[in-house]
Amino acid sequence: MSEMYNHKVVEKEWQKVWDDEKAFVVENDFTKPKFYALVEFPYPSGQGLHVGHPRPYTALDIVARKRRMQGYNVLYPMGWDAFGLPTENYAIKNKIHPKIVTKNNVTRFKEQLHSLGYSFDWEREINTTDPEYYKWTQWIFLKLFKAGLAYKKEMPINWCTECKVGLANEEVVNGVCERCGAPVVRKVKSEWMLKITEYADKLINDLDGVDYIEKVKVSQKNWIGRSEGGEVDFSIKDKEDKLRIYTTRPDTLFGATYMVVSPEHPIIDKYKDEIKNYDALMEYREMASRKSDFERTELAKDKTGVCIDGLTAINPVNGKEIPIWISDYVLMSYGTGAIMAVPAHDDRDWEFAKKFNLPMIQVVAGKDGEVDINEAAFTDVATGVLINSDFLNGLEVKDAKVKMVEYLEEKGIGTKKVNFKLRDWVFSRQRYWGEPIPIIECEKCGYVPVDESELPLELPEVESYMPTDSGESPLAAMTDWVNVKCPCCGGPAKRETDTMPQWAGSSWYFLRYTDPKNTEALASKEALNYWLPVDWYNGGMEHTTLHLLYSRFWHKFLYDNGVVPTKEPYQKRTSHGMILGENGEKMSKSRGNVVNPDDIVREYGADTLRTYEMFIGAFDLSASWSEDGVKGCRRFLERVWKLQDMLTDDMGYSKDMETKMHQTIKKVSNDFENLKYNTAIAAMMALINDFYKKNSVTKGEFKTLITLLNPVAPHITEELWKIMDFGGRVYQTTWPEYDEAKTVESTVEIAVQINGKTKATMMIEKDADKDSVIAKAKEEIADKLTGNIIKEIYVPGRIVNIVMK
RNA sequence: GCUGGUGUGGCGGAAUGGCAGACGCAUCAGACUCAAAAUCUGACGUGGGCAACCACGUGCGGGUUCAAGUCCCGCCACCAGCACCA
Numbered sequence A: 001m002s003e004m005y006n007h008k009v010v011e012k013e014w015q016k017v018w019d020d021e022k023a024f025v026v027e028n029d030f031t032k033p034k035f036y037a038l039v040e041f042p043y044p045s046g047q048g049l050h051v052g053h054p055r056p057y058t059a060l061d062i063v064a065r066k067r068r069m070q071g072y073n074v075l076y077p078m079g080w081d082a083f084g085l086p087t088e089n090y091a092i093k094n095k096i097h098p099k100i101v102t103k104n105n106v107t108r109f110k111e112q113l114h115s116l117g118y119s120f121d122w123e124r125e126i127n128t129t130d131p132e133y134y135k136w137t138q139w140i141f142l143k144l145f146k147a148g149l150a151y152k153k154e155m156p157i158n159w160c161t162e163c164k165v166g167l168a169n170e171e172v173v174n175g176v177c178e179r180c181g182a183p184v185v186r187k188v189k190s191e192w193m194l195k196i197t198e199y200a201d202k203l204i205n206d207l208d209g210v211d212y213i214e215k216v217k218v219s220q221k222n223w224i225g226r227s228e229g230g231e232v233d234f235s236i237k238d239k240e241d242k243l244r245i246y247t248t249r250p251d252t253l254f255g256a257t258y259m260v261v262s263p264e265h266p267i268i269d270k271y272k273d274e275i276k277n278y279d280a281l282m283e284y285r286e287m288a289s290r291k292s293d294f295e296r297t298e299l300a301k302d303k304t305g306v307c308i309d310g311l312t313a314i315n316p317v318n319g320k321e322i323p324i325w326i327s328d329y330v331l332m333s334y335g336t337g338a339i340m341a342v343p344a345h346d347d348r349d350w351e352f353a354k355k356f357n358l359p360m361i362q363v364v365a366g367k368d369g370e371v372d373i374n375e376a377a378f379t380d381v382a383t384g385v386l387i388n389s390d391f392l393n394g395l396e397v398k399d400a401k402v403k404m405v406e407y408l409e410e411k412g413i414g415t416k417k418v419n420f421k422l423r424d425w426v427f428s429r430q431r432y433w434g435e436p437i438p439i440i441e442c443e444k445c446g447y448v449p450v451d452e453s454e455l456p457l458e459l460p461e462v463e464s465y466m467p468t469d470s471g472e473s474p475l476a477a478m479t480d481w482v483n484v485k486c487p488c489c490g491g492p493a494k495r496e497t498d499t500m501p502q503w504a505g506s507s508w509y510f511l512r513y514t515d516p517k518n519t520e521a522l523a524s525k526e527a528l529n530y531w532l533p534v535d536w537y538n539g540g541m542e543h544t545t546l547h548l549l550y551s552r553f554w555h556k557f558l559y560d561n562g563v564v565p566t567k568e569p570y571q572k573r574t575s576h577g578m579i580l581g582e583n584g585e586k587m588s589k590s591r592g593n594v595v596n597p598d599d600i601v602r603e604y605g606a607d608t609l610r611t612y613e614m615f616i617g618a619f620d621l622s623a624s625w626s627e628d629g630v631k632g633c634r635r636f637l638e639r640v641w642k643l644q645d646m647l648t649d650d651m652g653y654s655k656d657m658e659t660k661m662h663q664t665i666k667k668v669s670n671d672f673e674n675l676k677y678n679t680a681i682a683a684m685m686a687l688i689n690d691f692y693k694k695n696s697v698t699k700g701e702f703k704t705l706i707t708l709l710n711p712v713a714p715h716i717t718e719e720l721w722k723i724m725d726f727g728g729r730v731y732q733t734t735w736p737e738y739d740e741a742k743t744v745e746s747t748v749e750i751a752v753q754i755n756g757k758t759k760a761t762m763m764i765e766k767d768a769d770k771d772s773v774i775a776k777a778k779e780e781i782a783d784k785l786t787g788n789i790i791k792e793i794y795v796p797g798r799i800v801n802i803v804m805k
Numbered sequence B: 001g002c003u004g005g006u007g008u009g010g011c012g013g014a015a016u017g018g019c020a021g022a023c024g025c026a027u028c029a030g031a032c033u034c035a036a037a038a039u040c041u042g043a044c045g046u047g048g049g050c051a052a053c054c055a056c057g058u059g060c061g062g063g064u065u066c067a068a069g070u071c072c073c074g075c076c077a078c079c080a081g082c083a084c085c086a
Helices: A007-020 A052-067 A083-096 A097-116 A131-146 A196-209 A214-224 A252-256 A266-268 A278-290 A293-301 A347-356 A397-411 A525-531 A546-560 A597-604 A606-615 A627-646 A655-673 A677-694 A699-709 A714-724 A770-781
Strands: A034-039 A073-075 A148-159 A166-167 A185-196 A225-234 A244-248 A258-262 A304-315 A319-326 A338-341 A414-419 A438-443 A447-451 A481-483 A492-495 A536-538 A573-574 A747-754 A757-765 A791-796 A799-803
Touching: A007 A097, A007 A597, A007 A606, A007 A714, A034 A525, A052 A278, A052 A536, A052 A655, A073 A293, A083 A131, A097 A597, A131 A148, A131 A447, A131 A546, A166 A185, A166 A447, A196 A214, A196 A546, A214 A546, A225 A252, A244 A252, A244 A258, A244 A338, A244 A597, A252 A397, A258 A791, A266 A278, A278 A304, A278 A319, A319 A770, A338 A347, A338 A714, A347 A714, A397 A414, A397 A546, A447 A546, A597 A606, A597 A627, A606 A627, A606 A677, A606 A714, A627 A677, A627 A699, A627 A714, A655 A699, A757 A770, A770 A799
Parallel strands: A034 A073, A034 A536, A258 A319, A536 A573, A747 A799
Antiparallel strands: A148 A166, A148 A185, A225 A244, A225 A304, A225 A414, A258 A338, A304 A319, A438 A447, A438 A492, A481 A492, A747 A757, A791 A799
């Protein structure tokens, strides 16, 4: 009898062997086919690893291990996205330097990951807070600056009242801070911005060439928000100036009955003296600016506004005079900050017109059926036909749009125009624990980049990391560090004291893994040419419009500057679902449903945890934790272990198992590549159930099973391999092959149906001809063939269906 | 409101248009045991029947098809993301 399986001993033992043998250290051997698998590197928080982390890590570890066995040179690296607020806050609270906090957290995380037996190449470990790493983050920033894509701007920013830091639009969720949940208010500050909008078109178009799961592509496209329309100039009565608007519905121009400009629109100040109700407008503007984003959206249902008394616009297509209003539903930051209002065909304009009793003109009719614009705006572009619109009458909406734009261009009063929702990236953070922005501000020379030779510009040691209410970074108090000579003119100058956001270091980390110790460049050309693009990148959906978009932007910029060889960083992107608590709710301390992976590893073993997380359900859907499920997976591994006691010496497959073996190899091989880990494991469970039924397994069958299972449960399978004396290691063996011909049974059971309902089953030779199968089927159900047979259907190897009346 | 996704036993979940419920969990029974646990074996959608068998079953209502969980049309519920973007 075999000994009991002791995961504590076995797992430690093999983790040490893999380390000693440098089993997963990858060389830049450019002659072998490469496979670059990437998972999002974690933020090393004080809480340690969560059971959610192993799900994606195990999934790609399985693929990485399998691909190695298939002869690929596999890069599967890991590192630390270690700048960030929680570390800084912890440091402030406990008066420990963030550097030390980070180091401790990284040590803990690394031990935990190590205990799970991942095949990461730890010699390529990177850390975004390492000056040798962030030297290149700063280098990329300087390149962006020199290319005019980094600029400083006075702007209202999203200010988190709790973190005391400016946030990117993407970090504000429902008007509160994504991280701490405190309200976000507007605050005007001078901030570094990155012109991601310059790449808006490429970021959308190049999605066509990559293999991302559909929902990621869709949400990136929605976030970038490309819309096609036109800009039109409306004259202002008795004035030189024109009021330019943006619209996606140029076809409805004849239906414009008033205009609305944003409360901040410059036209108001320009004609201050002629506007009779200027004070009222100012009051409205003041009120609008005081509202937080949250309040603005909360109050969205109720439209507010003031009519400008003293200015009148003229509709350029029919010369009609129409009033100009201000309202906060028109945003200065999108389009031109002014719109033409067509209440009959736009929901927002309709609400506004209803509230202020403004006229409506219907210019689009339903193709068939009446449309009552007094009930609601008619916005259906698919079926609408133009009316009351002079030369557009009778045209469908899409043709009318084209014709109107042609007309406007011809008359010189408008042009075709594409707009995006995407805004430039707010890149400044008023914090200590981030990459210093390598810029010096000189009164004479303006913003001067730090010379490349001085990189990395290291974070100075400061006394206090406390953020300030004034909105300045803690670095601002470091006068020795701040006051420098201008590299340009030698005069007195000051360093930038804002730091970069956490997204900076993670925007290019996958490049560094290809050549992590390079001191001359962020990575060598050879390494980049060989390894890029990342073949398979898995990460959370929550990063779709943040990290994923930002890193694609940086990569495209680097591509345009000849630094990287591919347009896109990632060839394939998948996303895992969340792991919920036993009660089906999100795991959190306050809900008391948190499972600690260390406990599971201690009690059941890493292999069990890995197997369970892969078996739990469809990879992309969220799944609830179940300790009973964990036990079931442990039981499965023990059943594999105990197969040792039913071995026969045969190194091949037994005759009755041959088909099943080939089927299983095929299923497992395919499922591992297609995120169907649960069914791959189910297939292996079914296989060993067969061995148990026979109480017998050949050495050949066992060897194949061990190899197939190895990517999921690497420790127990290495141990079994050693006990069996199969030679070498599982990780060095080759992946089993299957013979397609042998995956098909020679005799198969098929169903016999009458009118689609199964009445019997029977065994047939797989290549028996139709007539004999049907004849046999009729015999099988002879007593039930009571009516007239209309049709006889035979789907080879599947089913016979007799259609009867 | 818009976009995407999901809906199948007591539970987690399987099913290239071809025998719905693989695999696992829980439950029940048997074997082993003085006993329990563990382990092994078996049963396990619902209703009816001693039975062989019959009927009904994949959120709801229609449709296509010899055949629908799967395809089409119309709904409902839940989850996620976006949301005054003209």
